[in-house]
Amino acid sequence: xxxxxxxxxxxxxxxxxxxxxxxxxxxxxxxxxxxxxxxxxxxxxxxxxxxxxxxxxxxxxxxxxxxxxxxxxxxxxxxxxxxxxxxxxxxxxxxxxxxxxxxxxxxxxxxxxxxx
Amino acid sequence: xxxxxxxxxxxxxxxxxxxxxxxxxxxxxxxxxxxxxxxxxxxxxxxxxxxxxxxxxxxxxxxxxxxxxxxxxxxxxxxxxxxxxxxxxxxxxxxxxxxxxxxxxxxxxxxxxx
Numbered sequence: 001x002x003x004x005x006x007x008x009x010x011x012x013x014x015x016x017x018x019x020x021x022x023x024x025x026x027x028x029x030x031x032x033x034x035x036x037x038x039x040x041x042x043x044x045x046x047x048x049x050x051x052x053x054x055x056x057x058x059x060x061x062x063x064x065x066x067x068x069x070x071x072x073x074x075x076x077x078x079x080x081x082x083x084x085x086x087x088x089x090x091x092x093x094x095x096x097x098x099x100x101x102x103x104x105x106x107x108x109x110x111x112x113x114x115x116x
Numbered sequence: 117x118x119x120x121x122x123x124x125x126x127x128x129x130x131x132x133x134x135x136x137x138x139x140x141x142x143x144x145x146x147x148x149x150x151x152x153x154x155x156x157x158x159x160x161x162x163x164x165x166x167x168x169x170x171x172x173x174x175x176x177x178x179x180x181x182x183x184x185x186x187x188x189x190x191x192x193x194x195x196x197x198x199x200x201x202x203x204x205x206x207x208x209x210x211x212x213x214x215x216x217x218x219x220x221x222x223x224x225x226x227x228x229x230x
Contacts, residue, residue, distance in 0.1 A: 004159070033217060042120075042206050042220030043160070056216055091159065104150060105218060107160040 002026070004108035006092050012114045013082055021077040021111045025094030032075050033105060034067055035091040043091050049075060050097070082115045089113070118143045118211045122221035129197045130229050137192040137224045139207030148210040149190040150218065151181055153203045160206065166190060177201070197228045 005024045013019050025032050031050055035043035045059040049069045057067070064082075069075040079086055089112050093105035119142045129135045141147055148167055152160040164175025171183045181192045192205060204225050208218040 031216075035217075040222070042208075042222050043218075045217035045219070048216055059217065093160075104162045104165055106162065107152075109157070109159040 004092055004094055004106055006090075006108040006111050008111060009109065010112045010114075012116060015082060015084060015115055017082050019079050019082055019113065021079075021090050021113070023075045023077070023092030023108060025073065025075070025092070026106055028096075029094035029106075030072070030097050031095045031103075031105075032069060033093040033095075034075070034077050035093065035107075037089045037091055037110070039088075046077070046090075079113075082113075084115045087113055087115045118209050118219045120207050120209050120219055120221035122205075122207055122224045124224050125222075126225050126227070128227045128229060131199055132196050135194050135197040135201070135226065135228070137205050137207075137226060139190045139192065139221060140188050141190060141207070141209045142188060143209055143211040145211045147190075149181075149183065150208040150210070151175065151179070151190075151192050152206045152208060152220075154206065154223075155203050163192070163205075197226075199228045199230050202226055202228045 007022045033048040034046040037043045047057040047067050052072045064080045067077045089110040091107055091110045093107045095103045095105045121140045150165045151163040153163055154160050163179050164173050166173045166183045174180045179194050183190050204223050206223050207221045210218050
């Protein structure tokens with residue numbers, strides 16, 4: 001079956017602009033995660049959803065970042081008033097229900113965001 | 117709090133030789149441990165995991181990892197390296213019970229020399 005897909009693959013935007021990054025998880029996966037990977041670093045957790053609700057958003061760096069998953073499938077990560085420090089690869093992952101933490105997460109190819 | 121350390125930024129090994137990529141962890145509960153591989157311009161691919169049971173875990177592409185509770189380590193190994201194994205490898209831990217997300221190390225770049 002299809003894996004996790006993310007669009008766009010690359011996004012270049014000017015400082016101060018608003019961007020949306022989309023994630024389409026594996027069909028049947030109820031848990032969805034967003035991570036951010038800066039150059040030379042491992043992925044850092046941003047937020048996760050169980051179904052439609054954001055069950056843990058403790059990794060969001062500030063209130064410019066917001067994510068939604070209105071129908072429990074596709075998710076959109078939204079960044080307002082982008083800053084150059086937001087430049088990174090944004091990774092989405094999905095898994096079976098998060099209440100069984102043994103399930104591995106499957107990652108999409110990421111969206112490379114560049115803020116100029 | 118949970119953390120993962122990958123002490124080597126770079127590992128070089130000759131093709132056909134055994135390889136080891138090191139990982140140590142720190143968690144407050146029972147650890148769930150994972151290895152992922154990242155090829156250029158591609159997402160992270162799951163290799164293997166340790167949840168419970170046998171300390172030696174076998175995964176994809178001939179990789180295996182050994183869980184050592186006393187040394188809090190989860191080193192990735194392969195008996196005979198291939199040039200195609202050259203990639204960036206990440207160790208990750210999930211505290212159980214605890215946070216639902218994975219906590220990743222900084223990665224180790226493996227280069228297999230023909």
